[in-house]
Amino acid sequence: MARMLNARATWAVLRAGDLGARLRTLRDGQATLRLHIGAAALATGVLASLREGALATEELAARTGASARRPFEALLRVFAAAGLISDRGGRWRLARRGRALLDDEWVRAAHEAFTSYQVDLYREIGPLLAGGPLRRDVDRHGGLIARLSTGFEPFVLGDLTRRISTVGPRRVLDAGCGAGVNLATMLSAAPGATGVGVDTDPDAVALAEGTLRAWRLTDRARVVHADVRDLVRERADALAEPFDVVLLANVVYYLPPTERVDLLRDLAGLLAPGGVVLVVTTVAEATLGSRHLDLLFRAQEGQMQLPDDGELRTLLRDAGLGSVEVTRLLPGAPLAMASGSAPAAEAAATRR
Numbered sequence: 217m218a219r220m221l222n223a224r225a226t227w228a229v230l231r232a233g234d235l236g237a238r239l240r241t242l243r244d245g246q247a248t249l250r251l252h253i254g255a256a257a258l259a260t261g262v263l264a265s266l267r268e269g270a271l272a273t274e275e276l277a278a279r280t281g282a283s284a285r286r287p288f289e290a291l292l293r294v295f296a297a298a299g300l301i302s303d304r305g306g307r308w309r310l311a312r313r314g315r316a317l318l319d320d321e322w323v324r325a326a327h328e329a330f331t332s333y334q335v336d337l338y339r340e341i342g343p344l345l346a347g348g349p350l351r352r353d354v355d356r357h358g359g360l361i362a363r364l365s366t367g368f369e370p371f372v373l374g375d376l377t378r379r380i381s382t383v384g385p386r387r388v389l390d391a392g393c394g395a396g397v398n399l400a401t402m403l404s405a406a407p408g409a410t411g412v413g414v415d416t417d418p419d420a421v422a423l424a425e426g427t428l429r430a431w432r433l434t435d436r437a438r439v440v441h442a443d444v445r446d447l448v449r450e451r452a453d454a455l456a457e458p459f460d461v462v463l464l465a466n467v468v469y470y471l472p473p474t475e476r477v478d479l480l481r482d483l484a485g486l487l488a489p490g491g492v493v494l495v496v497t498t499v500a501e502a503t504l505g506s507r508h509l510d511l512l513f514r515a516q517e518g519q520m521q522l523p524d525d526g527e528l529r530t531l532l533r534d535a536g537l538g539s540v541e542v543t544r545l546l547p548g549a550p551l552a553m554a555s556g557s558a559p560a561a562e563a564a565a566t567r568r
């Protein structure tokens with residue numbers, strides 16, 4: 217009988233609609249819920265309050281300022297069902313998933329980003345397509361974007377370290393330095409070098425300064441709060457001495473395509489003979505992640521968009537750089553590093 221019922225239930229499900237589409241929707245819906253639940257567990261302060269030890273519901277409500285008792289209790293049960301916290305003997309404690317969420321800075325940033333501007337884009341796409349105002353996520357969420365882009369680090373830092381060890385720079389510039397980890401990595405790979413980080417976003421500048429402090433590099437580097445385009449044009453003091461390496465990591469897509477060569481030419485003009493410009497970027501290609509980012513950028517004010525491999529090559533050549541190369545940092549993923557060099561001293565002298 218039970219078997220008959222199961223067969224009937226399965227038949228009913230099969231007839232109800234497209235089974236594959238329903239299962240995919242269920243899976244995706246659950247993933248969406250999990251992200252929002254995790255983000256709420258962070259935003260309400262429940263996870264942080266449990267960091268030091270178990271708390272009863274009363275204590276947890278007092279710590280997090282939750283006065284609406286009924287929904288708060290239900291929310292805690294949701295967090296428990298999602299495996300973020302657990303209830304032992306009437307006291308709530310952090311579960312393994314909750315601790316992993318709390319302790320990993322990138323995971324926290326990703327929960328914030330993928331429940332806010334990354335998906336607001338689609339929720340608000342109608343008015344935008346109808347000619348409404350373009351988005352300003354880059355201005356509004358600069359700190360969060362910088363935290364999120366640290367996710368690229370494991371794929372970038374090894375290559376960056378190898379490049380820096382080969383060049384052996386005395387001065388490095390990190391244009392659009394974000395949280396400053398690339399700058400700190402370059403300086404660690406070149407122990408005698410000094411460096412400058414530049415970023416338009418005050419939160420990113422604060423993060424980069426924190427990174428330099430944490431890596432004990434404040435005596436070898438400074439961070440300037442400015443648009444790198446203005447700084448180069450104004451020939452600011454911070455850029456007066458030539459650089460052996462100029463890095464533009466995850467920044468080029470913020471610039472309108474028509475301004476990219478000019479900036480790269482200006483940056484190339486800051487190089488010492490034989491110096492190198494490195495451009496790290498996600499590139500445009502027909503994968504979901506790449507296409508999503510490209511749309512996110514094209515929906516912003518300021519004509520942002522992802523470059524493709526060919527454009528990167530052309531940009532560096534048109535900026536007057538030689539030995540141009542584009543390599544993928546992660547097989548199968550749209551993450552590239554392009555490089556181009558200034559002529560060596562003798563060649564530069566001949567040119568003059």
Ligand SMILES: C[S@@+](CC[C@H](N)C(=O)[O-])C[C@H]1O[C@@H](n2cnc3c(N)ncnc32)[C@H](O)[C@@H]1O
Pocket residue numbers: 358361362365366391392393394395396398414415416417420442443444445464465466467470
């Ligand atoms: C996606 S984050 C990348 C940060 C860092 N380079 C990395 O790879 O982790 C881009 C950073 O570039 C900064 N930025 C964008 N356009 C800029 C400009 N014209 N001048 C200076 N900073 C800029 C943003 O504020 C942001 O912090």
